Amino acid sequence: MIGVCLKWVDRRPEPAGVGGGPDQPDERFAGVSAADQAALEWALRQRDLAGGEIVAVTVGPAAADAVLRDALAAGADRAVRVDRPFGAPSRTVADDLATVFAEATTVWCGDYSFDRGTGSVPAFVAAALGIGQALGLVAIDVDVAGIGALRRLDGGRRERLAITGRAVLSVEGGTALLRRAPLRGLLAKPVIDVVVPAQRIDAAHPADARPFRPRPRAFAPPAGSTALDRIRTLTAAGATVAHGETVTLDPPAAAERILSALREWGYI
């Protein structure tokens, strides 16, 4: 089985479920992101080359069937909707997807959704299935023997991967353009299996519905007897700029030193 994850999202500039946006997507403007479309296209190419059955899955309300109808029209073999209200937390969505993909050899996902998603669902799916993950792919080469991919790393670097075993792959939108569904595909009566999860999580997780705020961190109050001193301490104004230190350490100690420096500087 080749799995494809399709998230039904609001494609308006102020999407539903994001701080400031409305609560529910407007069906007219809802659909899947370019990244999810690319994921479906890669699944279709993989199946066309190596065979297999494509199962397209979405987690969402009945209106989300629209994205599955489009996937079937484009060539997916089967479609499953896990029935949940819009805006379920990533972890829940990933667990739902994993139950459908228990037998999947490859699971294709978009790297992140249009409604400012964090891109965590693919990683959660891989964890739930206990299989490999290759996330943030910018180039893919599907072959009968396996899949070659180029992964985006920080700092403009790339990592070349050869994917042979079971894996969850998340792809960027620019990697492929979804083929146009044939007219007959759109006219065919779609069959969509609806799965009702045993434990329902209702509505949006409250934390998801609020505007984005960075996680709070506790700091000790700045030292100083006057307000000006405290501001100086807080902003380090007038202090000598600390230059980086160069240390030579073995790898475990170096890692420890990096972590302690990051902690010291307030990054973690």
Add this chain to the structure above:
Amino acid sequence: MPDVDVIVVGAGPAGSCAAIVLARAGKKVVLIERGPFPGSKNMYGGVVYPRILDQLIPEWWLEAPIQRWVTRRSTMIMTDTKALTIDFRSQAWGAPPYNGATAYRPDFDAWLADHAVAAGAELICSTTVTGLLHDANGHVSGVVTDRPDGELTASVVIACDGVNSFLAKQEGLYGEFDAANYTLGVKETLALPKDVIDERFGVRGTDGVDIEIIGCTGGVNGGGFIYTNLDTIAVGLVLKLPKLAAQKQRPEQLIARLKAHPAIAPLVEGGEIKEYSAHLIPEAGISMLPTLAGNGILLAGDAAALCLAAGIWLEGVNFAMASGMYAGQAAAEAIRSKDTSVAGLAGYQRRLEATFVLKDHRKLRRAPELVLSDRVQHLYPEFATSVAERMFRVDNPEPKPGVRKIVAQERKRVGIRRRDLAKDGLAGLRSFG
């Protein structure tokens, strides 16, 4: 056997009403729309006169996505510095069964198409019909779309693909193309708080205003409009194409000019532009009417040039809904009688002739030419506003001149020949009388 009974091209008001009727008649109908959803590509000024919907969706006002009910209708005649307004208000129009309403097309068209789907029509979006299929006898037998494997056959194709219909042209149903038959409609949607709109336009709740304007288009012949939505207003112009091209004017500059007019500026001040859109209008009425039916094909709505644009009236959506509905009825009838040739589809023309669709067009056949004529556009606004100015001006110690004297003096000053005034008056009486 064709794939389906009827293919309706275009899910605007004409297409959706045709599809509703056909689906309810038990016909297999596919409604093909090039936009991602019905209404996504459509624009207009902003007022729908949905009386005809009484026949399709009883008590439609309980569910239609309406912004405001038009209870105030003004006609404004203006020059660069003057404006004369005839203002009508009726609270009866703010209660069922209502008269006119402002609505956004992406809401209204999508709602209408939902009714077609609920009735059993198959709606296919993001799909452009690129041509017609013909059988061995040359009868239209289906359409070609831009999708792979994109041909679909049907007993009847109803082209509701809007103004400048490529399908009607491909089928040779239009005569020579003449740009003078079309106007360009341009519109800005400006956001303002609801209470500001209520206050500026003198309305409350969901009551709304429709202002039609003559004399606001500079050297280009045309007209203008302002409509109120809940928290936006639509300000737009309708511009005669050859004049626009000859004057080398930009439509957005002409809108800016209208917005700066002393009578308009206080209404639109502070409005944030949310949208700018433009679209052609088939403006010439009955004189540009194409052949409405061919073998296996019917034209409805703007595709059939059935838009009534006659100065104080700019009605297209109601004509589209009605013609779509009648096209649907005629197609269902033809399929039942197994004759979808021109003769079999003759019920369409019959229905249009028997109702307001062609009756209004025939009655107002002289109106578009009259309203867009140079005299009405450039001389009469100056004449009418000057007469008003002098009537209301107090020239003490001079005594008040009589109205007849003012009219005669102003007519001469503006340069209108008595003969032309009489001719236009007669034409106006014949059209609107």
